[in-house]
Amino acid sequence: MNPIVGIAVKDVKTFFREKGTIFWTIAFPVLIMLLFTAIFGRDIPFNANIGIVNEDGQTPITDAVISGLNSTGVFTLRNFTDRNEALRELNATNVRAVVTIPQNFSFDLMFTNHSKISLVVDGTNPDVARLVEDGIKNFFTEYYKMLYNQTYNMTYYEPITVNAETSFVGQRIGYKENIVPGMLCYPLLFSSMVVSTGAIVYEREKGTLKKIRASPIRPINMLFGKTLAALFQTAISILVMTVLAVTLLTPRLNWNVSLLAPIMFLGSMNGIALGLIISCIGRAPQEASNAATTIGIVLQFFIGMYFPIEYLPIYLQQIGRVIPMTYAAQAIRDVMVRNAALNEIVMPMITLTASATILYAVGVLLYKRWVEKE
Amino acid sequence: MIIEVEGLMKHYGEVKALDDVSFSVKEGEIFGLLGPNGAGKTTLMEILCGLRRFDEGKVNVFGLDLVKDPYKIRSLIGFCPQETLLYDLLSVRENFAFAASLYSLSSRKFKERVEFSSKFLGVEEFLNRRVQQLSGGMKRRANLAASVIHDPPIVILDEPTVGFDPNIKREFWELMKALKDHGKTLLLSTHDMYEADEICDRVAIMDEGKIVALDKPLILKKTIGGEASIRVRVKDDQVEKALKLIDKYNHIAKDNEVQVFVANPWETMPEISKKLISQRILTEKVEVVEPTLEDVFIKLTGRRLTEEYK
Numbered sequence: 003m004n005p006i007v008g009i010a011v012k013d014v015k016t017f018f019r020e021k022g023t024i025f026w027t028i029a030f031p032v033l034i035m036l037l038f039t040a041i042f043g044r045d046i047p048f049n050a051n052i053g054i055v056n057e058d059g060q061t062p063i064t065d066a067v068i069s070g071l072n073s074t075g076v077f078t079l080r081n082f083t084d085r086n087e088a089l090r091e092l093n094a095t096n097v098r099a100v101v102t103i104p105q106n107f108s109f110d111l112m113f114t115n116h117s118k119i120s121l122v123v124d125g126t127n128p129d130v131a132r133l134v135e136d137g138i139k140n141f142f143t144e145y146y147k148m149l150y151n152q153t154y155n156m157t158y159y160e161p162i163t164v165n166a167e168t169s170f171v172g173q174r175i176g177y178k179e180n181i182v183p184g185m186l187c188y189p190l191l192f193s194s195m196v197v198s199t200g201a202i203v204y205e206r207e208k209g210t211l212k213k214i215r216a217s218p219i220r221p222i223n224m225l226f227g228k229t230l231a232a233l234f235q236t237a238i239s240i241l242v243m244t245v246l247a248v249t250l251l252t253p254r255l256n257w258n259v260s261l262l263a264p265i266m267f268l269g270s271m272n273g274i275a276l277g278l279i280i281s282c283i284g285r286a287p288q289e290a291s292n293a294a295t296t297i298g299i300v301l302q303f304f305i306g307m308y309f310p311i312e313y314l315p316i317y318l319q320q321i322g323r324v325i326p327m328t329y330a331a332q333a334i335r336d337v338m339v340r341n342a343a344l345n346e347i348v349m350p351m352i353t354l355t356a357s358a359t360i361l362y363a364v365g366v367l368l369y370k371r372w373v374e375k376e
Numbered sequence: 377m378i379i380e381v382e383g384l385m386k387h388y389g390e391v392k393a394l395d396d397v398s399f400s401v402k403e404g405e406i407f408g409l410l411g412p413n414g415a416g417k418t419t420l421m422e423i424l425c426g427l428r429r430f431d432e433g434k435v436n437v438f439g440l441d442l443v444k445d446p447y448k449i450r451s452l453i454g455f456c457p458q459e460t461l462l463y464d465l466l467s468v469r470e471n472f473a474f475a476a477s478l479y480s481l482s483s484r485k486f487k488e489r490v491e492f493s494s495k496f497l498g499v500e501e502f503l504n505r506r507v508q509q510l511s512g513g514m515k516r517r518a519n520l521a522a523s524v525i526h527d528p529p530i531v532i533l534d535e536p537t538v539g540f541d542p543n544i545k546r547e548f549w550e551l552m553k554a555l556k557d558h559g560k561t562l563l564l565s566t567h568d569m570y571e572a573d574e575i576c577d578r579v580a581i582m583d584e585g586k587i588v589a590l591d592k593p594l595i596l597k598k599t600i601g602g603e604a605s606i607r608v609r610v611k612d613d614q615v616e617k618a619l620k621l622i623d624k625y626n627h628i629a630k631d632n633e634v635q636v637f638v639a640n641p642w643e644t645m646p647e648i649s650k651k652l653i654s655q656r657i658l659t660e661k662v663e664v665v666e667p668t669l670e671d672v673f674i675k676l677t678g679r680r681l682t683e684e685y686k
Binding site for chain 1: 425426427429447448450451453455457459461462463465466470473474475476477478479480481483486
């Protein structure tokens with residue numbers, strides 16, 4: 003048997019029998035996928051508890067307001083008879099906002115065209131507070147328009163109307179369509195890097211590297227064998243995540259395998275090369291292993307896996323742009339969301355190829371230097 | 377000569393691990409490197425296997441220069457280190473397959489070699505078992521078999537029986553002799569003088585990175601080990617008393633054992649026994665012993681083989 007294939011076969015066999023490695027490569031991505039499915043796999047991805055204090059009593063208008071708020075699906079309503087009690091619940095963060103419908107609300111609305119609603123929002127989480135406030139304000143604006151229309155049988159005009167439109171290149175996407183391409187970057191970052199670090203570190207720790215080095219196999223061939231096995235393991239991880247994404251989230255994405263496969267390959271090669279470098283720099287095997295995991299955890303925030311890198315401060319965006327995985331994430335997203343063609347992803351592909359070549363060469367040199375130091 | 381080492385030097389920082397080491401190994405012999413821990417045996421073996429670089433000197437294997445043809449030389453050597461370097465999660469056969477792949481063995485040759493290992497190295501009964509399920513002795517046998525799976529003409533074994541109980545050690549000696557009978561040249565390191573005496577055709581005694589003597593064990597014992605000596609073993613609490621009595625003789629003491637070197641041991645032994653009895657010193661053993669490789673080492677270095685370097 004060819005020595006490169008021999009090393010790859012041995013590593014793959016060991017992989018299937020090593021529970022810890024299987025966990026990292028398969029079970030962990032599955033857990034991540036299940037978690038994201040639970041979070042983003044719904045049509046309305048946001049829901050908040052809202053307290054309602056109806057001081058106006060039961061009228062057709064208050065009934066319509068409460069049932070209208072209920073039917074948005076964004077809020078889960080809790081009715082309170084006492085406003086103070088509702089505010090206590092707000093302070094205890096059991097509800098995110100308290101909407102008080104004041105006395106004479108219905109009367110004022112019908113006969114004076116001017117009525118007020120009291121809204122107290124929990125400001126401890128600014129993002130949630132903004133969403134809740136906007137949601138409730140929008141609801142009442144829309145509600146008033148509807149009521150005005152019914153009462154006067156004429157169209158209500160706001161003094162200034164902003165007609166907002168959203169442009170979509172390709173198709174309109176939801177949360178899950180946005181998150182799936184990012185999730186598919188997970189194996190490129192974690193599986194490939196952790197597996198390749200582990201492959202060398204394991205041999206060092208166990209002492210079996212001595213046996214390999216005493217054989218006529220050249221260091222570069224040994225690394226090729228390790229790379230082949232790491233690619234195989236990363237491919238399994240990608241496959242598992244893809245199958246889960248399709249079955250659990252059913253995203254409306256473009257699965258252009260002929261473009262996605264080379265991007266995934268180049269992304270994996272970058273991860274593997276990075277892992278190789280870490281395994282040679284780490285003085286102790288455990289140190290190298292921990293470093294790979296830590297670097298993977300940190301990098302996931304920089305490469306636009308889960309959120310766009312525009313969320314980052316400018317200086318962190320600059321860091322993100324020098325990480326090769328960012329280009330893999332971008333290319334995957336472009337293909338899957340925008341249905342980009344090959345000519346549209348040439349630049350990320352060239353970047354990924356160049357970085358994989360450079361990183362791999364550095365890894366090989368470091369490995370050779372490490373071997374020579376012995 | 378299939379291995380020729382000339383003026384080999386190796387430093388670890390300021391420490392001289394090998395100091396002008398020269399020797400040669402004949403085809404088909406078992407050549408032993410005998411010395412205490414830290415004498416430089418493992419460094420020397422790892423250099424021969426291409427695992428370490430050396431600073432000065434020359435190493436030729438089958439006429440090939442180790443610096444110029446390291447990969448060709450590696451294919452001619454089977455290296456069996458003291459640790460069991462097998463993959464626990466793979467079966468013995470899978471470990472063999474992996475080792476064979478490193479030497480690009482064809483599947484036909486691999487089958488032949490597995491048969492050989494099964495027959496001569498006694499691994500048949502656990503060939504399909506995972507290494508993690510094997511006993512220590514089985515693992516070491518499998519380790520040796522994996523080292524020679526590519527049928528190398530030279531087998532290098534670093535302390536192959538260290539930590540073995542006497543029965544397994546003897547069993548392993550037989551395996552090494554069997555390899556020799558199959559035409560292999562064995563180079564092994566040991567700090568066990570009995571092992572060196574029992575299986576080695578020639579022995580190089582190493583101390584502080586140097587070869588201090590090299591010959592057949594019998595010749596070393598006769599020429600350097602000297603005459604027979606008297607060995608006295610007393611009860612632990614009576615060592616001091618016994619040493620006072622023996623003080624006038626040339627001797628070496630360790631724990632409760634004293635070795636006395638005299639010109640005529642058979643005549644001196646009753647005299648020493650009598651003195652010990654008269655002083656009511658309880659002895660476990662008083663005997664005349666023929667010189668061993670340990671005696672050779674003591675004569676050459678003034679220390680025992682089992683003593684660590686300070």
